[in-house]
Amino acid sequence: MGTTPEVVICGAGAAGLTLAIELARRGVAFRLVEQREHPFHGSRGKGIQPRSQEVFEDMGILDRLFAVGGPYPVSRIHRADGSSMDTAVVEGAPATPAEPYRQPLMVPQFLTEAVMRDRLAELGHQVEFGHGLIGFEQDANGVTVRLATPTGEQTLQARYLVGADGGRSFVRQALDIGFPGKTLGVRAVVADIVLKGLPRDAWHSFNEDDMARRISLCPLMGTALFQLQAPVPLDGDVDLSVDGLADMVRMRTGRDDLAVLDVCWASAYRMNARLADRYRDGRVFLIGDAAHTHPPTGGQGLNTSAQDAYNLGWKLAAVLKGAPQALLDTYEEERRPIAASMLGLATTLLAQAQRGDNRRGRDVQQLDLAYPESSLTLPADARSGRIAPGSRAPDAPLQGAGGQRVRLFDVLRGTHWTLLGYACDRSNAPSRAGLRVHVIGPAGDLHDVEGHFVEAYGVQPGEWLLIRPDGYVAAVVDTSRIEILEGHFGHYSSR
Template sequence: MTNASSTDVLICGAGAAGLTLAIDLARRGISFHLVEKAQTPFGGSRGKGIQPRTLEVFEDLGFVDRIAAVGGHYPNQRTYSPDGSYADEAMFSEAKPTPDEPYCVPLMVMQGRTEQVMRERLAELGRQPHYGCALTGFDQDGKGVTANVIDQSAEHTIRARYLVGADGGRSFVRHALGTEFPGKTLGVRAVVADLLLSGLDRTIWHRFNEGDMARQLALCPLAGTELFQLQAPISAEGEPDLSVAGLQAFITARIATGFDVVVHDVPWASAYAMNARLADSYRTGRVFLIGDAAHIHPPTGGQGLNTSVQDAHNLGWKLAAVLAGAPDALLNTYEEERRPIAAEMLGLSTGLLEAAKRGDMRRGREVQQLDLAYSTSSLAFEAPARHRGILAGDRAPDAPLTGAAGQGVRVFDLLNGPHWTLIGFMTDRATPAPRHGLHIHRVSSHGDLIDTHGHFRKAYGIGEGAWVLVRPDGYIGAIVAAAHLGELQGYLDQVGLTEGSSRGERLAVRSDLI
């Protein structure tokens, strides 16, 4: 990094949210700087649950299989009673992949490994974070943001068209903006630690003293590692001893009799107070907040990292579109869509915390984030209006199809990538004019795709001649009947999809079709 440089986007914070945004911008050819004040990447387990909807995002970004390979499935929970008896219970209800939902249960991947895979993906795209580089101040005007950063070598000035604060719950960007962060402290303080220990079965998540907040203790084997994650509430007073000896004594005092657990190493540990807070605004001029900079919450339900990743996935394509000439108002839909999701997530995780205090926490479909939708968004367009089945703003389901050449094709294969996707169902041979950044397909007996087993019809529930427009983040932007296809043109202009200006440009778009 030079002492003075310019870029399209400056991202402050290289955690999961910042890395997601960086990957999305990199694959779109958008210039950016990704800075992180920490000297080295985070390596702990903190956010270890990857929900099904986030796995779909990771598939779109090109690394879902690598994430799965470094983690694994959640083990059953074993809850011990004071008399030494115990009961085993599955963490989640049994589920199998379906044609429309290929990822049916969360995966356990320690956060440090998730972010490592993300950095590897970013490196494939030719980019990397700058560690030990702290944002110290910024000013903005009508055309961009002038930011000051400092690293080990010097101070630098970066001129960016947009600044994104992905710098965590204590966000420097949020504080510098003066954005209020209302909410409450939840009266629970806890310790979380990664431990190398012996004396426990690694196929079970061990839980002791459930319902007793003064003595609760959970030890979960971290999939893909030799470590256990310790989670336990602690006193609001004093500082816990997070050394090997300190955590050994802590576990011995809370664990049931008959166990001989020995702590050998503590690679990472942290004590924290639980809060539920939501930023008043996600956008101030040319500055945006994503991830924990915009919302913090208790860890119950495994929602935080997932919500943060999806914030970035929502913002990335909108930044790219506006940088390419789409109306600036498109960026206002980031807060419009994502802030209500965060408010709902805070309510869910806080409710699960209350259940955990009673020793009665159940995790159902609501934590999987597959049903989150933007149905009230200004980007949700239907002609005519729909009153049942899939709606504009809903997540676009997957479905197996057969290509005209005989190969198997999933809907997600069509959607994955930085483009928009327009799919016509049982349409005639008339096709909307190609536009740069738009892939067009027809599902019919004479189209490029065939709904061989009826899974597309079942998942989408649209009538013959209808068209479904899917956004780059995998949500449905518009559903229009054949008679209303002309009304889609204004929508495409609104989101920055322009018609090719020459025959050659149109041919280039068509050559992308599968």
């Protein structure tokens, strides 16, 4: 912690931890400070969507998350006559070569963040708990940050400050950035409880058609806990004690054989949909809940927050190593419209849930999120079957020239840009620091033996694909336009 930081990250939830890992992977000096004295121990967010699984695979933590979590159980709707009906929470879809993850993974938030902290420790960093941001000032050269720490007030200098400090963000309020939106007229309890009497093979719901008496009890994968969720009146106190929640469970389920033995964490909160007017003020950025708050329906909050950080992390590191400042302008340009659409989706799903419809489709998986209008995207003539610039880069099974099997995601994994040529002459490719070049084809270093690469990307011989460090296609050009692609890459890469 003695190194002068280039970045100070305020808030060590999923967004702050993701950003810290991304900076650590790139050798950026930073400090990750958290006002809480101990890690958050609740499961406010528990769904990791397929696109986030791809992100976490790149970060080196996905297998650990699968090891500590598990698949979503079926939804079991209990009727008043004692019968029940099982339905799938999400539309079933098998993995494909292009989309290796097609099901959400359930990992309670406290376990996700613990895995992230372990990964951060491997990279030589740790969270500084009990360090609260109390003030900051910025000028053209950097940010002066004041912290309240266990040993007294501390002042430090940094190049950038990132507010990952939640919906009540001190950073956002200090910058006087508007946070418009609305309170959605729904107040709910969420609690992690030790519950006896219900099987753990289903997500149990009672009184789906009665908002005043509805309750759901979901087994939290990787733990012995259940998550209780229930709407409550907009006003008045809610008893979150063991006895209080036991009474709620008994009254709303109509069952005396269920026992609440312990409450590990509980919260009563009003659902909001809000979006910050802007994500940046000079050298200060907002990510995660500091920039947007969603209702929990559809499992979008933690995923959108982590992907904010994944987007900002490589750009901050590149600018600190000499890339043009314009690269940082693309963070808000790309991520704020994504958050706006996620707010709309989560709000729509909330309205459906209030009618008893809890089904989830492909739109929550975030695999189709794209940046077609971004400055980082080099426009291309549309062609049927060809992947559009700005889209997520699909996976594909390949074979190395030496005969070994390799996934395209293995080729893309890391902190570099990637240039893929299909049946191209490698001598036409630029040779630049931070750019890895591969040629796919009979004479290349990678072979598309089963045709999955061509199927996913729709490329023709002589075409090149430029793929960003965060796994999105920045450009698709044929060899005659390779100089345009090289210039586009050079404009946004480190010098």
